[in-house]
Amino acid sequence: MEIDPFIFRLSIFILSIFIGYYVVWSVTPSLHTPLMSVTNAISSVIIVGAIIAALSGNDGEVFSSSSVYGFLAIILAAVNIFGGFLVTQRMLAMYKKKKKDK
Amino acid sequence: MSANLSAILYLISGVLFILALRGLSSPETSRQGNLFGIIGMVIAVTVTFLSVSNFTSGFIYVIIFLAIGGSIGAFIAYRIPMTAMPELVAGFHSLVGLAAVFVAISAFINPSAFNLGTPGNIKLASLIEMAIGAAVGAITFSGSVIAFLKLQGIMSGAPITFKGQHLLNALLLILIVILTTYLCSTQSSNLFWILIAVSFLIGFLIIIPIGGADMPVVISMLNSYSGWAAAGIGFTLENTALIITGALVGSSGAILSYIMCKGMNRSFFNVILGGFGATDQSSTDKNKEQRPVKSGNADDAAFLMKNASSVIIVPGYGMAVAQAQHALREMVDTLKKNDIKVSYAIHPVAGRMPGHMNVLLAEANVPYDEVFELEEINNDFANADVAFVIGANDVTNPVAKTDPQSPIYGMPVLDVEKCKSVLFVKRSLSPGYAGIDNDLFYKENTLMLFADAKKMTEDITKNL
Numbered sequence: 001m002e003i004d005p006f007i008f009r010l011s012i013f014i015l016s017i018f019i020g021y022y023v024v025w026s027v028t029p030s031l032h033t034p035l036m037s038v039t040n041a042i043s044s045v046i047i048v049g050a051i052i053a054a055l056s057g058n059d060g061e062v063f064s065s066s067s068v069y070g071f072l073a074i075i076l077a078a079v080n081i082f083g084g085f086l087v088t089q090r091m092l093a094m095y096k097k098k099k100k101d102k
Numbered sequence: 103m104s105a106n107l108s109a110i111l112y113l114i115s116g117v118l119f120i121l122a123l124r125g126l127s128s129p130e131t132s133r134q135g136n137l138f139g140i141i142g143m144v145i146a147v148t149v150t151f152l153s154v155s156n157f158t159s160g161f162i163y164v165i166i167f168l169a170i171g172g173s174i175g176a177f178i179a180y181r182i183p184m185t186a187m188p189e190l191v192a193g194f195h196s197l198v199g200l201a202a203v204f205v206a207i208s209a210f211i212n213p214s215a216f217n218l219g220t221p222g223n224i225k226l227a228s229l230i231e232m233a234i235g236a237a238v239g240a241i242t243f244s245g246s247v248i249a250f251l252k253l254q255g256i257m258s259g260a261p262i263t264f265k266g267q268h269l270l271n272a273l274l275l276i277l278i279v280i281l282t283t284y285l286c287s288t289q290s291s292n293l294f295w296i297l298i299a300v301s302f303l304i305g306f307l308i309i310i311p312i313g314g315a316d317m318p319v320v321i322s323m324l325n326s327y328s329g330w331a332a333a334g335i336g337f338t339l340e341n342t343a344l345i346i347t348g349a350l351v352g353s354s355g356a357i358l359s360y361i362m363c364k365g366m367n368r369s370f371f372n373v374i375l376g377g378f379g380a381t382d383q384s385s386t387d388k389n390k391e392q393r394p395v396k397s398g399n400a401d402d403a404a405f406l407m408k409n410a411s412s413v414i415i416v417p418g419y420g421m422a423v424a425q426a427q428h429a430l431r432e433m434v435d436t437l438k439k440n441d442i443k444v445s446y447a448i449h450p451v452a453g454r455m456p457g458h459m460n461v462l463l464a465e466a467n468v469p470y471d472e473v474f475e476l477e478e479i480n481n482d483f484a485n486a487d488v489a490f491v492i493g494a495n496d497v498t499n500p501v502a503k504t505d506p507q508s509p510i511y512g513m514p515v516l517d518v519e520k521c522k523s524v525l526f527v528k529r530s531l532s533p534g535y536a537g538i539d540n541d542l543f544y545k546e547n548t549l550m551l552f553a554d555a556k557k558m559t560e561d562i563t564k565n566l
Contacts, residue, residue: 006227009337009345016349019120024354027126029450029475030464032358032457033187034136035126036325039351040194042119042139043332046201048112048150049339053208054164055154056215062160066212071167073204076197078171079178081143084194086179088136091187091461095129098469 034091041084047077103152109342111149116346118142123350129470146343184465185422188321188454192250195324199242199305202331203298206236209338210294216339222289228338229289233282235334236294237301242327244305249320252309253454259314267311268375274304308374315419315496315535317454318362319373326355358456365450365476367502367513395531395543397550400561403525406549408566410487412443414479416516417459418452420493420528424555427466430492433563434468440566445482446473447516449497480517489521491542492555495534500541510536524548527555 027035053070063071118138125135154161182190209216209232210224218228251257277300285293312320333348363370407413415434421427434444446468452459463473483489491498498518501508518524519542526548533539542548551558 005340006337009340009342012342013333013337013345013349016116016120016346017353020123020350020353021357023120023123023350024357027123028128029361030448030457030460030470030473031126031129031132032361033191033455033461034132035123035354035457036191036321036358036455037187037194038122038126038136038139039325039329039354040191040198042122042143042347043198043328043351044201045115045119045143045146045343045347046198046205046332046335048146048341048344049205049209049335050201051147051150051164052154052216052339053205053212054167055160056208056212062163064212066208066215067160069204069208069211071163073201073208074164074167075171075174076201076204078168079175080194080197080201081175082172083175083179083190085136085140085143086176087182087187087190088139089133090179091184091464092129092132092136094184094461094464094467095132095470096464096467097129098471 031092031095034088037084037088037091041081041088044077044080044084047074047081050074050077103149105153108149108153111145112341112343113346115142115146115149115343118145119343119347119350123354142343184461185425187461188317188458189250189253191455192246192253192321192324195321195328196243196246196250198328199239199244199246199324199331202239202328202335203236203243205335206232206239206338207294207298210236210291218338224289226286229286230282231334231337233285233294233297235331235338236298237278237282238327238334239331240298240301241305241308242324242331244302245309245320245327246305246324248306248309249317249324252314253317261313262310267307271304271307274300274307278304311375312373313535314454315451316366316373318451318456318458319359319366319370321455322355322358322362323374324355326352326359329353329355362451362456365514367510393544395550396548397552398525399551400553400558401565402549403551403558404562404565406523406525407437407442407488407490407562408440410442410522412445412482412486413437413488413490414483414486414521415444415446416489416491416494416498416518417446417448417463418492418494418497419454419458420495420555422453422458422462422493424493426492426556426559427462427468429556429559429563431463431466431468433559433566436563436566444472445479447476447479447483448473449476449494449516450514452494452497476514476516483517484520487522489518489524491518491524491526491528492559493527495528495540496536496538498540498542499534499536499538501538504541508538510538518542519545519547522547525551527551527553527558529554
């Protein structure tokens with residue numbers, strides 16, 4: 001009997017939870033705020049769904065009822081992607097080590 | 103692009119996201135980690151573009167909307183002050199939640215675009231995944247909006263409670279399960295809309311009873327929800343990158359919530375059920391005895407610090423409110439010129455989100471190797487001359503160690519009272535979030551500095 005592809009995705013999901021568990025525990029507490037902003041940015045990879053949804057209309061009808069939701073989702077996710085990564089970068093640039101000469 | 107190739111590329115982008123989080127284990131590697139995250143995102147978006155076979159005119163609109171959203175995001179990212187980071191993160195979570203809802207709606211209306219069947223005849227597994235994604239997304243959205251309003255001060259940070267609140271929430275949660283079940287058997291779009299509406303309502307209801315200082319837990323929890331919502335959609339779309347990311351973000355938020363709860367010695371449910379600190383007001387008023395307090399001015403504080411050989415700074419949310427981080431760092435610079443050893447002690451729940459204080463200190467150019475966590479520095483208070491408490495309150499209250507009756511008993515606190523002298527910058531003697539008096543105010547070795555944190559710090563610097 002063939003295994004349902006769903007099981008493979010479920011395996012990936014479960015294993016990723018464990019990876020997440022160990023990786024996040026190793027994050028230094030002082031970087032917890034950047035951690036939140038970067039996880040926020042990467043969870044906006046949901047934009048791939050938004051793009052598929054937006055392009056679900058056909059040539060005659062770019063803005064069908066289903067694609068409008070896709071376009072809206074693209075805007076939201078794009079705000080998050082750009083905002084999330086840039087603000088993380090801005091924060092991380094501020095973390096500096098003590099200068100030796102002080 | 104072949105389906106297999108794009109699946110592999112999605113996997114690569116998922117791995118890059120793992121590396122992005124891995125990078126955050128130290129500040130040196132963190133910037134590189136962020137870059138990995140960006141590359142992962144570019145790969146995911148590019149692959150999606152390439153695998154959509156029909157290049158319709160909608161394509162141009164996708165680019166346009168992407169650019170609009172992107173510029174709004176970039177604008178916000180550059181303009182936002184560091185003190186507003188908790189609001190920003192809460193706001194961003196709401197967007198992820200809403201995006202998940204929209205994608206789920208779109209997939210429900212037009213399942214054939216996603217290879218999920220036809221309207222009214224969607225594959226059962228996909229329908230369940232869609233419903234979960236939409237429900238969790240909707241909860242994330244409305245919950246984050248409330249968290250945002252509370253943090254921004256538009257809505258009062260005080261817990262809003264009413265009778266039968268928990269019962270109502272429980273009933274609504276059961277209703278969601280029932281709706282999902284019926285949705286699967288009938289495929290009715292009305293049920294789908296009701297499901298989303300009820301989820302919006304739940305998100306709203308579960309966050310309103312939670313008070314301002316519990317926001318670190320709330321934000322982390324919503325962070326986790328946004329991940330689970332993304333994972334739900336990932337299963338619907340059969341997309342590895344989304345599934346991996348959703349799992350990563352989901353567990354990340356869950357761990358942060360756990361760390362925050364542990365920092366307050368409260369169970370997750372105790373925080374979520376809310377209403378903390380609101381009921382104790384009357385009892386504290388009754389017991390209020392006039393205990394003597396020593397108060398001083400900037401001159402006294404400067405004198406004490408000048409004669410110290412080591413000073414520990416304890417910042418809290420009040421520092422963020424007063425925007426005192428830069429003034430503080432100037433004061434520390436002056437102290438260092440006088441060969442005084444200065445370090446910073448950060449309590450896990452100081453501020454309004456995990457790591458809030460660290461970001462503010464980093465913004466004020468405080469080197470991160472002078473900033474210590476509770477466990478690292480707690481033994482040093484006994485050997486330090488002066489503790490400078492600026493904007494923190496409950497996290498320094500010795501009652502947590504001595505009085506089993508206290509609502510904060512057992513919470514890990516900074517052993518500030520062990521210092522030779524304690525300088526406590528505060529506007530008044532009012533109790534902190536937990537609604538209890540801080541014993542530290544009345545200690546023999548405590549000098550209260552009643553003033554705005556920023557102004558007081560500046561005045562001390564002048565007097566040094």
